[in-house]
Amino acid sequence: MFRLSLSAYDPNDVRLADQKAVQMGIPGEILMENAGAGAARAIIDRFGAFKKAVVLCGPGNNGGDGMVVARHLLTAGVDVAVVSTTSSRAGDSLGAERMYLGAGGRVFVSSEFSDRELLDFIRSSNLLVDGLLGTGSGGPPRGEVLRLIRLAGDAGVPVVSLDIPTGFDGRTGALLGDKGDFLSASLTVSFMALKSGLFFTPAFDSAGSLEVVPIGVPPCSVLPEEPAVTAIFPEDLPFFKPRLGSGYSKADRGMVLVIGGSDSFGGAPFLSALGALCAGAGWVVCGVPEKWSTCYAPIVPEAMIEPLPVDSSGSIVPEAYEHLMSRYGDKVKAIVLGPGLGRSEGAIALVGKVLSSWEGPLVLDADGLNAFSALGMDCSCVRSKVWITPHEGEAARLLGKSSSWIRGNRRDAAEALGKCFDGVLLKGRNSVLVFRQRMVVCCIGDPNMSIPGSGDVLSGIMGAIFARAGWSMDSAIFAVGLHAMAGQSLALKGRGDGILARHLADEVALVLGGMYR
Numbered sequence: 001m002f003r004l005s006l007s008a009y010d011p012n013d014v015r016l017a018d019q020k021a022v023q024m025g026i027p028g029e030i031l032m033e034n035a036g037a038g039a040a041r042a043i044i045d046r047f048g049a050f051k052k053a054v055v056l057c058g059p060g061n062n063g064g065d066g067m068v069v070a071r072h073l074l075t076a077g078v079d080v081a082v083v084s085t086t087s088s089r090a091g092d093s094l095g096a097e098r099m100y101l102g103a104g105g106r107v108f109v110s111s112e113f114s115d116r117e118l119l120d121f122i123r124s125s126n127l128l129v130d131g132l133l134g135t136g137s138g139g140p141p142r143g144e145v146l147r148l149i150r151l152a153g154d155a156g157v158p159v160v161s162l163d164i165p166t167g168f169d170g171r172t173g174a175l176l177g178d179k180g181d182f183l184s185a186s187l188t189v190s191f192m193a194l195k196s197g198l199f200f201t202p203a204f205d206s207a208g209s210l211e212v213v214p215i216g217v218p219p220c221s222v223l224p225e226e227p228a229v230t231a232i233f234p235e236d237l238p239f240f241k242p243r244l245g246s247g248y249s250k251a252d253r254g255m256v257l258v259i260g261g262s263d264s265f266g267g268a269p270f271l272s273a274l275g276a277l278c279a280g281a282g283w284v285v286c287g288v289p290e291k292w293s294t295c296y297a298p299i300v301p302e303a304m305i306e307p308l309p310v311d312s313s314g315s316i317v318p319e320a321y322e323h324l325m326s327r328y329g330d331k332v333k334a335i336v337l338g339p340g341l342g343r344s345e346g347a348i349a350l351v352g353k354v355l356s357s358w359e360g361p362l363v364l365d366a367d368g369l370n371a372f373s374a375l376g377m378d379c380s381c382v383r384s385k386v387w388i389t390p391h392e393g394e395a396a397r398l399l400g401k402s403s404s405w406i407r408g409n410r411r412d413a414a415e416a417l418g419k420c421f422d423g424v425l426l427k428g429r430n431s432v433l434v435f436r437q438r439m440v441v442c443c444i445g446d447p448n449m450s451i452p453g454s455g456d457v458l459s460g461i462m463g464a465i466f467a468r469a470g471w472s473m474d475s476a477i478f479a480v481g482l483h484a485m486a487g488q489s490l491a492l493k494g495r496g497d498g499i500l501a502r503h504l505a506d507e508v509a510l511v512l513g514g515m516y517r
Contacts, residue, residue: 005238007227008194011135017192017222028092031215032061035191035477036068036096038213042189043069043127043160044076052079054157056148057087057107058132062223064093065162065191071100074425075336080126083106083118085132085144090163110144115151122155130183134163135170135195140177149181149327161185164195165206171228172411173200182206188280191215192222196229199441200411201429229411234488235315237481241515242469253282254333254467257324258303258460259354260289260366261296263314268340268366270296271501272455273303275460276336281467281483283331284460287324289316299502311346318346325357333467334361335384338368339456344453348374355382358488361471362386366460369394378418378430387423389459395426414439423476425462428456430457435473442477444484446491453501458483461508485511 007011009017022028055070057063067082074080082100089097089108101107110118122128130152132145141149152159164170167182174197175182184206188198192215197203256276260269266289273286274355283304291305291314297305306327308320325332326449337354339345351371354362362384366370369390390398390463392406395413399406406413407428414426418434426432431442458480465479486507490499 006231006233007042008196008199008229008231009223011197012229013224013228014135014192017092017219020222021217025205026217029095031217032096032451033068034216035213036065037072038215039065039162039325040069040072040076042187042213043073043129043213046187049126050078052125053127053129054122055080055082056127056152057082058145059089060133060201062106062134062136062162063401064089064198065098065134066129067093067096067100069129069131069162070105071103073099074100074103075468080105080322083110083121084108085110086147100457102420108146115147118148119151122152122157125157128152128155128157128159130161130166130185133165137176138169141167141181141345144416146181147179151182152183153180155409159183159185160456161188161207163190163500164188164197164203168197168203168206170195172196172409173197174409174412175202181335184208184320187211192217192219192332199229199231199443200407200432204430204443208329210259211246212491229439229441231443232477232481233443234485237478237485238515240474240478240481242249242465242475242478251331252281252462254338255283255285255328255331256281256334256460256463257285257287257328257332258336258339258463259287259316259324259350260317260337260341261292262338262340262347263289263291264342265340266292266383267296267299269454270299270303271456271505272339272460272463273300273337274502274505275457275508276464277302277478278505278512279461280512282399283465285324285328287316287320289314293458297426309345313341313342313346314342315344315347316350319477321350321353321357324498325398326463331361334363336363336365338364338366338371338461339459341367343367343370343374344430347371348432352381352466355384355386358384360385361466361474363389363459363466365389365455366394369398372398377420386421387425387462387466387471387476388417388421389427389455389462390417391427391455425473425476425480427458431484433476433480435476438473440477442475442480442484444481444488446487446496448491448496448499449484449487449504451499451501457501457505482508482511
């Protein structure tokens with residue numbers, strides 16, 4: 001199902017693959033030659049004819065790759081100069097430098113020039129090639145590498161990065177140093193396979209277009225059988241389209257039960273219900289505080305409203321679950337728990353009751369997540385097939401971290417959550433899905449989706465797809481992608497700022513209908 005170009009591997013997996021290739025009899029210098037030659041071809045194909053390029057080369061193999069790129073650009077008639085952070089190379093990198101110099105290339109050691117001289121030199125070029133670090137660094141940039149990052153950032157020249165833009169972690173995409181100490185590329189050329197960090201923000205937003213070049217060994221013979229991460233783009237979503245059956249009766253489409261609402265957030269469960277209906281659920285039951293059942297019902301007249309008793313704080317009491325199951329238990333195929341539920345003791349007790357009783361698919365969202373955090377994250381009592389859907393603030397509470405840490409370390413955060421839950425959706429820019437040992441990044445969406453109620457609509461969509469197609473990673477991918485495609489579709493229609501969550505839900509129905517024509 002997955003295209004190799006959209007699969008990514010951890011840097012350590014690729015390093016081991018390089019070692020396997022050498023053990024197969026392919027010398028390291030040949031691998032480097034193939035990588036650099038392929039990158040040079042990709043650069044010429046992308047940028048066409050240009051007169052002058054500067055190649056920034058760090059001390060390691062990424063710098064050696066840069067030397068090969070420089071030689072092949074020189075051969076193609078480009079005026080090339082290398083700015084190196086070191087005057088002393090070793091191994092394959094040294095061999096690449098010698099061949100470049102032998103072909104008439106020029107190497108300037110950065111420490112021998114002032115900032116003004118280097119900046120003027122870089123600005124005189126049409127293209128900058130970033131061969132400073134690649135995936136070979138685990139710490140913040142420093143010394144001459146850091147100096148060149150800052151100078152290149154001020155130069156305003158298009159950048160091509162080799163493997164991953166300098167300044168980002170190759171596995172997680174996290175920023176390695178201080179804010180601003182990284183390079184932003186127009187094109188990133190990866191060798192043999194994309195590196196997993198490229199799909200995660202903030203690296204994704206600085207990588208530009210992504211391209212893979214071969215290095216002379218079949219990837220399938222040296223890389224792990226399964227990629228570390230897979231990315232989903234708009235063109236991939238139809239591959240995850242579930243077989244939804246005939247849908248000639250509401251029962252075929254499944255019933256979704258939404259439980260939520262409180263004095264502070266009365267409308268949230270109704271937005272979830274709207275999302276479920278627009279994603280094709282056969283029935284939607286909205287279990288909400290009695291006080292709000294008549295106020296918000298007109299928002300979704302297609303849903304069945306079930307007024308529920310509340311405690312003194314206005315939150316639904318735990319006994320309400322038994323009432324709902326007595327009426328609908330044999331029909332319910334999925335539950336959405338938490339939208340607008342509140343954080344009272346009664347709400348926390350209700351979440352504990354549902355999680356320990358319901359054995360089917362369950363989307364745990366919003367205040368449902370906060371309640372589970374208050375329950376001590378005890379997964380031993382959970383009987384439901386839970387898929388959690390935290391945004392960065394909710395993930396921070398679940399993990400005892402800050403929201404800023406979650407934002408900068410999205411892969412690590414998703415993996416940590418995956419140790420407790422089978423299904424995880426970490427919402428945000430490039431939402432991350434984790435299901436047991438599988439990780440997928442959704443590279444679809446638009447900033448117009450960062451609006452109140454967007455997550456409520458998404459939880460309803462997930463409930464509908466789980467009810468119709470079963471609880472699985474593919475179902476979750478399709479639901480998340482459907483929501484993201486709706487936002488992207490609205491943006492393409494000129495609906496950027498100012499949309500409402502209900503507009504997203506309406507667009508979901510249109511996107512979904514287009515896929516099943």
